[in-house]
Amino acid sequence: MNLYGSERPRSLCDSLPSIPSLATVQEWLINNIDSVLLSMEDSSKSSRNGSGFNRLPLVSRLVQPYRPLYRVIALSGALAVGLSAYGAHGFKPENATYKEVFRTATQYHLLHTVALLATPLTPRPKIFASMIGGGIILFSGSCYVVALNENRELGRLAPLGGLLLIGGWLSMLF
Numbered sequence: 001m002n003l004y005g006s007e008r009p010r011s012l013c014d015s016l017p018s019i020p021s022l023a024t025v026q027e028w029l030i031n032n033i034d035s036v037l038l039s040m041e042d043s044s045k046s047s048r049n050g051s052g053f054n055r056l057p058l059v060s061r062l063v064q065p066y067r068p069l070y071r072v073i074a075l076s077g078a079l080a081v082g083l084s085a086y087g088a089h090g091f092k093p094e095n096a097t098y099k100e101v102f103r104t105a106t107q108y109h110l111l112h113t114v115a116l117l118a119t120p121l122t123p124r125p126k127i128f129a130s131m132i133g134g135g136i137i138l139f140s141g142s143c144y145v146v147a148l149n150e151n152r153e154l155g156r157l158a159p160l161g162g163l164l165l166i167g168g169w170l171s172m173l174f
Contacts, residue, residue: 062121065120066119066120069116070117072133073113073116073117076109076113076116076133079109080109081110084110087103087105091147094150098150099147101146101147102143102144102147102148104143105140108139108143109136109140112135112136112168115132115168115169116132123174124171124172124174127168127171128168128171128172129168130168131164131167131168132164132165132168135162135166135167137161138164139157139164141161142154142156
């Protein structure tokens with residue numbers, strides 16, 4: 001005997017409460033889709049009339065002043081993905097260490113580009129975006145140069161870029 005008052009469950013899944021299957025969820029959606037769509041339409045109309053709550057205008061108002069920055073972020077993201085693909089498939093340095101340097105550059109580039117998407121949510125958006133953007137350029141940029149030229153002497157700006165990235169994150173504290 002155990003907690004269940006019967007024999008021991010055969011697996012962890014047997015002891016969990018039942019989760020509705022995909023078929024059950026699909027059936028519920030099919031039976032209720034009309035009411036769901038009508039309620040969405042009603043809330044959309046009421047938000048245009050001034051009553052109700054619609055999240056999209058709030059996000060739009062928050063992001064609108066940063067539209068030019070979002071264009072730069074989009075280009076940075078596309079560049080990061082392209083450089084990452086090149087690093088994974090086309091970059092063949094003589095010394096394998098530089099492939100790792102290139103990979104580090106693309107990881108920091110992409111990670112901090114994604115972080116820039118949160119700029120409107122930070123206490124000091126201009127400081128955050130400037131420091132993170134400058135950090136991407138100096139840190140990842142100098143790592144790209146080092147890896148492509150296979151010369152560590154060219155990476156003197158990487159520590160300054162790293163400090164800017166750290167400063168950008170710390171700017172969210174104040």
